[in-house]
Amino acid sequence: MRQTGFVRWVRAHGRGCYVFVGVLVWMTGLVWAAAGGGTATALIGAALSALAAVTVGAASRNGASSGGAAPATASETQRPLEVREAEPDRKPVLWRVRTGVVDAPGQLAEVAAALAALGADIRTVQVHPTTEGAVDEILLHAPSGVRRRDLLRAVRVAGGTSVRVARAEVHELDDIPTRALSVATGLVTGRTELRRGLAVLLGEVAVDWCEPNVRIQEDQHTIAVPAPGGGMFRVHRSNGEFTPAEQARAQRLADLAARSWERTPAHADVIGTRSGRELPTRVVDRSDYAHLLAFYRACSPASRHRRHRAGPPDQDEILRLLTPGVGRALAVFDGDDIIAWGNLVYEGEQGDVALLVRDDWQRRGIGTALARLLVDHAERVGLSAVSARTQVDDSPTAATLRAAGFILHRVPEPGEWHWTHNASEHAI
Template structure:
């Protein structure tokens, strides 16, 4: 009997002769308010079906009146966003929000919450970023002297056990009780976890420990500024240094600013901060004179930029004097494209992250 040759592997899924190739498709995430009436969801999904849309995931969040439905759909690639929005409105939906989605969006909300909790387990100081991810589309801020907690439509206040309140705002799209409960659980978890240990870095013959700043580090931060030369402070603050206790207190607030400290034994020998501004961030750092030219500035800047990139910002800015070529050299070593601009003797370096860092 003659041997039958084995079929060649082409790397493609076999189709029947004459069958059309698969259509290109796109994933979308949808958030829509649906009336609390029988058949409301059925009418919405039927309208989507006319567009050859396949619903892959659905989460329902009951409200006092109606419900907020979150869907992940697979749609033909040529389906325009405005066509999708109009179909949802025609199907009886309100407060429609649509956005392109990645495959990771197929994870349901409980699964996503567990993933975010693992971030906190690694670093409780990641709480603001976790809340921002959890409360999709919300603007998050920290109110130091407020101690309230409330769920009011598109405004959400979450009290921290140590004092202060996280304020989340999402105009036009109300928060759900489920979102409130999950955010509350994240804050409780972060409060119960111990602070992460510092990371030791070897800088020639010296060793420093880098860790997040705490409110109790204010005196150490004041001492660092007192022991820096006027020229070092001038380069950091581009003019009159802001070294008062009141000015520096914001840098050691655990939630309003991401500030790193470099310590040798108990002395603060360097510091750096990330200042968030929507989808951009500014970084700045300061190294005590006797610790300069040892690699500490490079280490601080690298970790600050990594933090900003992990926050999924689109641009990262650093301001210094135009003659500060050392900072320009450090920025180029980070591996991100750098754009320079000079105005009134101040050099602005804008780093464009190649891609958002994900864990």
């Protein structure tokens, strides 16, 4: 709508002009009343005129500022904004600080003071004596604005040496004796294995299984630990040295794992077929090699090829898969005969599953039940994910994995499918 020059002038000069117009109309009414127009009528008319002028002016002002939109009501103008800028995360962050300190009075106090200057709250301190002094492992909460480099700089300035700083998990707040007892309980009850126990007890370490004939070169960053059932574990820490106390703890934990493995009966389960028949299932190891070899011979070449695409495994490969340090091997029995077996091979924080069912027992749900048992074990020992590989034309195994909760993830190589199953992390 085309605006007159007066309206444009009113909108340009804001609320003051609205009041001025109202007063002008009111004074006009008074003059008209004095001239005989009637006092009451004049005052009422003037008041209404002034009110109308102010209201219209306010409406015009709001329309100009909002492009002609209707004015907001009082409740709307007083209501807080629905969408606000996200508040920054103020939760403190848990860090692990590992540093060498000189064996001198007040040295640890200086480190603590430097951390306190950053607003850090020290939760636990573990002291590891060494020949040159001590290594202090500190768990602390720091404000969200404190970065790793800030903690490194503060500890170094306070006299710390070989300083290492990393994010920590809540379960690490347990002290060393409590953590060690939890790991020991897990080894005895079968809830965990030595590989996982070493990682929990020693912190940020890589644990790899090595063949019995492989010699591990030990130094300040690497130690060798006997694995139950054969072979050795190579335990390596890239971001810090092992103290004598940590080496002793690792060896005592390995002794407990070996005794538990020798004296505890093999973990057993019962799985049911689709027809309702129950079959015993248990962990197998190197002592079951003869039974497993007979099982392989009873399977057809096509079934063996689906399990081992590179060709039938030799004796060393089968023995490796039957070694507890490599992972978990489960077999399903009909009397004394193995009719199916599956492997969960550990690869760091992930596992790889492989299955094989004898031809005359296929399509009865045995492979699916076996895969579920292996996934359950992966969850118990804290693996983050489990994967499997099949050939693209292997429909039976694909159906088995789908029924066990695996999903098709990707096709890494022509003719091959990659399946994954996310496992939940379970702290020991």
